[in-house]
Amino acid sequence: MNNKEISVSDMAAFCKKKGFVYPSGEIYGGLSGFFDFGPVGLMLKRNIKELYWDEFVRKRQGVAGLDGSLITAPRVWKASGHLDNFFDHLIVCSKCKTKMKAEEFIEDTLNIDADGLSEKELKSIIKEKGLRCPKCKGSIKVEKPLNLMFSTEVGAGKESITSYLRPETAQSIFANFKNIFDSQRLKLPFGIAQMGKAFRNEISPRNFLFRVREFEQVELEFFVHPDKVNEVDGFEDIKREKVNFLSREEQNKDKPKMKKASFNEIAGRGNKWQAYWLYLGYKWFAEHGISRENLRIREHLEKELAHYATACFDIDYRFPFGWKEVVGNADRGQYDLKQHMKESNVKLEIFDEVSKSKVIPYVASEPSFGVERAFLVFLFEAFEFDEERENNVLHFHPKIAPYKVGVFPLIKKPELIKVAKDIFERLNKSFPSYYDESGTIGRRYSRQDEIGTPFCITVDFDSLKDNSVTIRDRDTKKQIRLKIKELEEACQELIEGRREI
Numbered sequence: 001m002n003n004k005e006i007s008v009s010d011m012a013a014f015c016k017k018k019g020f021v022y023p024s025g026e027i028y029g030g031l032s033g034f035f036d037f038g039p040v041g042l043m044l045k046r047n048i049k050e051l052y053w054d055e056f057v058r059k060r061q062g063v064a065g066l067d068g069s070l071i072t073a074p075r076v077w078k079a080s081g082h083l084d085n086f087f088d089h090l091i092v093c094s095k096c097k098t099k100m101k102a103e104e105f106i107e108d109t110l111n112i113d114a115d116g117l118s119e120k121e122l123k124s125i126i127k128e129k130g131l132r133c134p135k136c137k138g139s140i141k142v143e144k145p146l147n148l149m150f151s152t153e154v155g156a157g158k159e160s161i162t163s164y165l166r167p168e169t170a171q172s173i174f175a176n177f178k179n180i181f182d183s184q185r186l187k188l189p190f191g192i193a194q195m196g197k198a199f200r201n202e203i204s205p206r207n208f209l210f211r212v213r214e215f216e217q218v219e220l221e222f223f224v225h226p227d228k229v230n231e232v233d234g235f236e237d238i239k240r241e242k243v244n245f246l247s248r249e250e251q252n253k254d255k256p257k258m259k260k261a262s263f264n265e266i267a268g269r270g271n272k273w274q275a276y277w278l279y280l281g282y283k284w285f286a287e288h289g290i291s292r293e294n295l296r297i298r299e300h301l302e303k304e305l306a307h308y309a310t311a312c313f314d315i316d317y318r319f320p321f322g323w324k325e326v327v328g329n330a331d332r333g334q335y336d337l338k339q340h341m342k343e344s345n346v347k348l349e350i351f352d353e354v355s356k357s358k359v360i361p362y363v364a365s366e367p368s369f370g371v372e373r374a375f376l377v378f379l380f381e382a383f384e385f386d387e388e389r390e391n392n393v394l395h396f397h398p399k400i401a402p403y404k405v406g407v408f409p410l411i412k413k414p415e416l417i418k419v420a421k422d423i424f425e426r427l428n429k430s431f432p433s434y435y436d437e438s439g440t441i442g443r444r445y446s447r448q449d450e451i452g453t454p455f456c457i458t459v460d461f462d463s464l465k466d467n468s469v470t471i472r473d474r475d476t477k478k479q480i481r482l483k484i485k486e487l488e489e490a491c492q493e494l495i496e497g498r499r500e501i
């Protein structure tokens with residue numbers, strides 16, 4: 001699907017109405033940048049996380065998982081650079097006291113790229129262009145930079161120390177690097193991944209779930225021998241595959257043009273491991289129903305590079321509010337391990353069996369996946385207002401869909417209800433199913449279409465005679481009859497795409 005008619009605010013309203021996402025603490029007016037996932041939303045979110053984890057961690061030899069704490073020793077953040085470098089610039093109106101993120105304010109008012117501008121540059125742009133408060137036209141000034149970490153007190157009274165809610169999941173991977181390596185008998189190259197919450201005190205959360213203050217990430221650090229960043233088994237098989245690509249040079253032009261590039265070309269701008277993991281991320285979205293036209297890979301500009309990265313690419317999605325990052329992929333080099341060695345005085349080098357030498361591993365690739373952002377990608381991609389049905393339809397890939405099947409008795413007759421409930425209970429043991437007996441059959445189809453249930457099963461009077469039911473495809477509305485005893489297997493095949501209606 002490729003339906004961009006729904007705006008982000010309409011999507012937020014739709015998500016609330018259908019039980020996907022609610023503003024957090026809404027009965028008290030909410031809290032900007034925080035959301036709660038409702039019954040259907042949490043199923044969608046779990047599917048996304050599980051499918052991603054399966055593909056990138058569980059099924060992969062040499063990738064280990066970690067579930068670290070949200071609050072940790074504050075020196076972790078000293079070593080990582082977050083205490084000293086993780087800032088946003090704030091602009092404040094002297095009259096109405098409105099606070100704005102400087103980069104966004106400049107981008108919105110002047111329509112230029114303001115990423116990575118220094119305090120001095122920001123001040124001079126504001127002065128030069130005579131920029132004023134968009135709300136009251138008052139004069140504005142650039143404030144002291146604001147650290148994006150949420151701080152908190154750990155312990156009581158004099159003993160208490162200040163620590164922080166983690167702003168990313170990557171650091172506990174580095175801090176636990178030795179523990180994991182020693183206990184898991186890993187050999188280079190290998191990966192360590194973590195899925196979980198992270199927190200950033202964003203000045204201006206915006207675009208619904210896109211920029212929030214509490215979010216989930218899946219980050220994977222891929223460690224290689226420093227001399228082998230370009231030795232990738234299987235790279236030959238994927239290197240010719242092409243993708244929408246926006247290069248650094250294009251972004252420096254007046255009218256940047258997206259072009260097709262091969263993963264080999266991308267590897268030439270970063271490294272082969274980085275290109276390989278970008279390929280896997282891109283393929284994962286495409287295999288779960290995201291059209292390739294709505295995906296692209298963008299190379300970071302030099303000034304955008306984070307303090308730890310030497311090359312960085314994003315997988316972007318074409319949202320109604322523009323192309324935006326969903327997965328980042330940085331070459332972090334040896335930066336983090338070296339920083340932690342310096343701060344902790346613990347040697348974080350390992351013995352490499354192949355070269356028979358001690359090395360500090362090199363992070364050639366760090367795919368960093370934003371769960372809420374992916375959640376939005378799947379929703380926007382799936383959403384369609386179907387004129388003919390006069391109803392919203394979510395065309396989720398069956399594996400992504402919260403419920404896999406809806407089960408209905410044609411009408412509320414005890415003999416039909418009995419068969420339908422039996423089927424529902426049996427199917428619901430294998431995958432999330434939804435039983436519905438209220439309203440017309442058309443209304444029940446519509447309800448399932450709206451939350452993206454790919455298949456609906458109806459028990460009618462013929463079912464009592466021939467032990468068959470009707471199964472309907474959400475997208476084509478095509479219906480076929482299936483034997484009740486074959487349903488479970490047939491549904492399993494339909495969900496996995498091994499069969500069609």
Ligand SMILES: [Zn+2]
Nearest residue numbers: 093096133136
């Ligand atoms: Zn103002």
